[in-house]
Amino acid sequence: MPLWDPVFINPITNALIILNNIVLGNFGVAIILFTLLMRLLTMPLTARQIRASRAMSTLQPKIQELQKKYKDPKRRQEETMKLYREAGANPLGCILPMLVQFPIWISLYSALRITVGGTPESFIGLSQRLYPWGYIEQALPLKTTFLWMNLGQPDTTLILAFIVFASTYVQQRLATPPTTDPRTQSTNQMMLWMMPLMFAFFTLQVPSGLGVYWAVSNIVGVIMYYFIYGPEQLNWRTILMPPSAAPAGQQASRRGGQSPKEKESAEEPVEAALPTGGRNKKRSNHARSRGKRKDRR
Amino acid sequence: MTPSPKPIHQASQGELSNIASTRRNTIRREKLLGSLSLLLLVLATLRLATACAGIARPEGWAGPTLAGDRLVASIGRGEMAAVDIEDSGGRVVWRFPLKGQKHPSGSKILPVAIYSTPQVAAETVFFGAYDGWLYALDLATGDIRWQAETGGPIVGSAVVQDGVVYVGSDDGKLYAFDAETGSLRWLFKSGDSIWSIPLAADGVIYVAPMDKKVYALDAASGAEKWRFQADGGLASTPVLADGTLLVGGIDRRLYALDAASGAEKWHFKADNWFWTRPLVLGDSVYAGCLDGKVYALALNDGSPKWEKPFDTGAPVRAAPLLLDDVLLVANRKGKLFGLDPETGQAIWGPTELLRTVLADPLAQGDMAYVSVQGGKLFTVNKDGSTALLVLTELGG
Numbered sequence: 001m002p003l004w005d006p007v008f009i010n011p012i013t014n015a016l017i018i019l020n021n022i023v024l025g026n027f028g029v030a031i032i033l034f035t036l037l038m039r040l041l042t043m044p045l046t047a048r049q050i051r052a053s054r055a056m057s058t059l060q061p062k063i064q065e066l067q068k069k070y071k072d073p074k075r076r077q078e079e080t081m082k083l084y085r086e087a088g089a090n091p092l093g094c095i096l097p098m099l100v101q102f103p104i105w106i107s108l109y110s111a112l113r114i115t116v117g118g119t120p121e122s123f124i125g126l127s128q129r130l131y132p133w134g135y136i137e138q139a140l141p142l143k144t145t146f147l148w149m150n151l152g153q154p155d156t157t158l159i160l161a162f163i164v165f166a167s168t169y170v171q172q173r174l175a176t177p178p179t180t181d182p183r184t185q186s187t188n189q190m191m192l193w194m195m196p197l198m199f200a201f202f203t204l205q206v207p208s209g210l211g212v213y214w215a216v217s218n219i220v221g222v223i224m225y226y227f228i229y230g231p232e233q234l235n236w237r238t239i240l241m242p243p244s245a246a247p248a249g250q251q252a253s254r255r256g257g258q259s260p261k262e263k264e265s266a267e268e269p270v271e272a273a274l275p276t277g278g279r280n281k282k283r284s285n286h287a288r289s290r291g292k293r294k295d296r297r
Numbered sequence: 298m299t300p301s302p303k304p305i306h307q308a309s310q311g312e313l314s315n316i317a318s319t320r321r322n323t324i325r326r327e328k329l330l331g332s333l334s335l336l337l338l339v340l341a342t343l344r345l346a347t348a349c350a351g352i353a354r355p356e357g358w359a360g361p362t363l364a365g366d367r368l369v370a371s372i373g374r375g376e377m378a379a380v381d382i383e384d385s386g387g388r389v390v391w392r393f394p395l396k397g398q399k400h401p402s403g404s405k406i407l408p409v410a411i412y413s414t415p416q417v418a419a420e421t422v423f424f425g426a427y428d429g430w431l432y433a434l435d436l437a438t439g440d441i442r443w444q445a446e447t448g449g450p451i452v453g454s455a456v457v458q459d460g461v462v463y464v465g466s467d468d469g470k471l472y473a474f475d476a477e478t479g480s481l482r483w484l485f486k487s488g489d490s491i492w493s494i495p496l497a498a499d500g501v502i503y504v505a506p507m508d509k510k511v512y513a514l515d516a517a518s519g520a521e522k523w524r525f526q527a528d529g530g531l532a533s534t535p536v537l538a539d540g541t542l543l544v545g546g547i548d549r550r551l552y553a554l555d556a557a558s559g560a561e562k563w564h565f566k567a568d569n570w571f572w573t574r575p576l577v578l579g580d581s582v583y584a585g586c587l588d589g590k591v592y593a594l595a596l597n598d599g600s601p602k603w604e605k606p607f608d609t610g611a612p613v614r615a616a617p618l619l620l621d622d623v624l625l626v627a628n629r630k631g632k633l634f635g636l637d638p639e640t641g642q643a644i645w646g647p648t649e650l651l652r653t654v655l656a657d658p659l660a661q662g663d664m665a666y667v668s669v670q671g672g673k674l675f676t677v678n679k680d681g682s683t684a685l686l687v688l689t690e691l692g693g
Contacts, residue, residue, distance in 0.1 A: 124572070134548065
């Protein structure tokens with residue numbers, strides 16, 4: 001793609017080097033700063049994705065009812081779409097923001113590979129991507145050591161791989177919407193472990209600069225969930241327990257979804273039913289006692 | 298009489314159990330298939346992403362060297378070889394490393410990228426490798442005479458003069474080894490990686506590291522004589538002509554310095570980095586640039602000699618070369634051009650090798666050897682005709 005490089009990869013590559021100069025030549029700190037900036041820029045999209053995912057999860061009981069009620073797949077599909085329309089939810093709402101962020105992620109991976117490649121060949125490649133500004137050229141060659149890592153080489157100590165695994169797991173756990181469908185549950189359960197394992201494996205294969213990006217990006221993601229869902233979600237029980245097959249209402253409540261009062265108003269558009277921080281606080285006691293009752297059982 | 302209604306079939310307990318069991322199995326099978334599909338998808342993504350985002354692998358760009366009728370060149374990734382040149386090809390006399398060859402520490406010598414063009418002196422081949430080792434091999438047999446380790450990958454070639462081998466390393470140090478024994482005579486520490494080839498002339502060693510400085514050192518002791526501060530890192534090999542030291546940098550400048558004092562005479566700014574060794578012919582300097590152009594400048598003041606620089610269309614890393622009266626230029630995409638050195642007009646070209654060319658070519662009369670990435674060698678005549686050098690193993 002002729003436009004991909006000048007529109008995405010080259011600006012990101014140059015931005016990384018400018019940040020490196022700003023933080024006095026520490027490329028590791030430049031990557032962290034860049035990750036924070038990117039997360040900040042894409043925050044509206046991420047927040048929208050989280051909310052859309054949550055809106056979908058609140059509709060789960062009704063969808064299940066429709067599945068029971070209509071055996072004809074075509075009719076079932078029509079009714080499901082009607083439900084989405086009435087509730088103001090959009091199934092693509094979860095995917096579209098993620099798709100929009102993909103080019104940024106892919107470009108960042110490429111930019112990091114180019115800037116910290118470390119080989120003479122990759123250095124020649126870098127020469128073709130830099131803007132003709134003395135401020136940028138003065139930074140070269142970049143110092144690629146950061147903490148115990150060479151950012152241009154994979155981290156063989158397994159420390160970074162573990163951090164990436166743990167942070168991906170926590171973020172994945174918080175991002176997985178509750179469901180009552182056994183097949184979806186099984187898929188979610190598999191993805192919950194597969195994704196962290198996959199990224200940990202990547203970290204052992206790619207320049208550790210990418211691993212630093214993943215780890216920081218995940219940690220920022222978890223913090224965002226904290227502010228969107230509220231503090232109840234970030235307890236060890238929620239993070240470590242596998243997503244259960246509890247009834248949807250209960251699940252939604254456990255995940256900071258709907259309280260019974262909100263369930264009653266589920267007929268209203270979902271956006272309107274989304275809890276605010278205050279609602280979360282009110283709901284938390286109810287959800288906690290319900291969780292305790294479940295434990296006792 | 299009305300016909301009696303057909304009795305409804307009552308399923309037995311066993312039948313119900315069978316139906317339930319079949320249903321459970323179907324669900325289990327569907328779940329398993331779903332999980333397997335997901336696993337396959339994840340594995341495919343994993344493979345694709347690893348291929349896309351893997352670490353950059355050093356390939357090496359060592360050029361060839363002639364020693365009598367023997368061509369010493371890197372003919373594969375991490376392999377150095379001596380080739381007896383024949384009419385239509387070459388017969389490989391030896392290869393290095395051989396299986397089982399070891400470092401003094403006992404670890405195996407593995408084939409790694411070689412950027413260092415081999416230098417031959419006193420029947421010995423000297424070259425550095427990306428594993429940080431400098432090797433001295435017997436020219437006749439390829440046996441190791443000695444090997445010495447530096448603190449980082451070696452990218453620039455070694456230079457041999459007056460029984461001393463000088464080589465720079467990525468650890469920022471310039472090493473001076475005894476050519477006979479490999480013992481360290483002295484070392485000089487610069488501020489950053491040394492990727493360029495040091496220049497030895499008149500008892501002085503000139504070295505251009507990435508720390509944005511050019512150093513002149515005493516060849517006997519390594520003591521600093523002078524230093525010049527550039528605006529960017531330096532990766533090109535210095536060249537000395539009529540008391541003028543020419544060196545290019547990644548600040549897009551080609552510097553001309555007074556070799557005695559280090560004072561700047563002039564500099565020429567291009568659109569990208571200078572990483573090639575400039576060629577000096579009479580009062581003209583020919584320098585390839587990573588902006589894809591070849592510049593002809595006056596040695597005394599750096600003014601352009603051609604109406605406009607010659608644009609090859611891709612970065613030029615390989616040094617320009619004179620074949621009789623034709624200036625041979627090769628760009629990274631493997632396009633070769635024969636230029637008129639006076640006017641900068643193309644006499645022929647492009648001739649395409651269809652392989653990446655980063656190594657400096659080697660002239661032999663009106664023919665040149667060009668080494669391409671991947672280790673193959675081509676011969677190029679002054680009329681632009683090329684041929685692949687077909688290699689056969691000794692006894693093959």
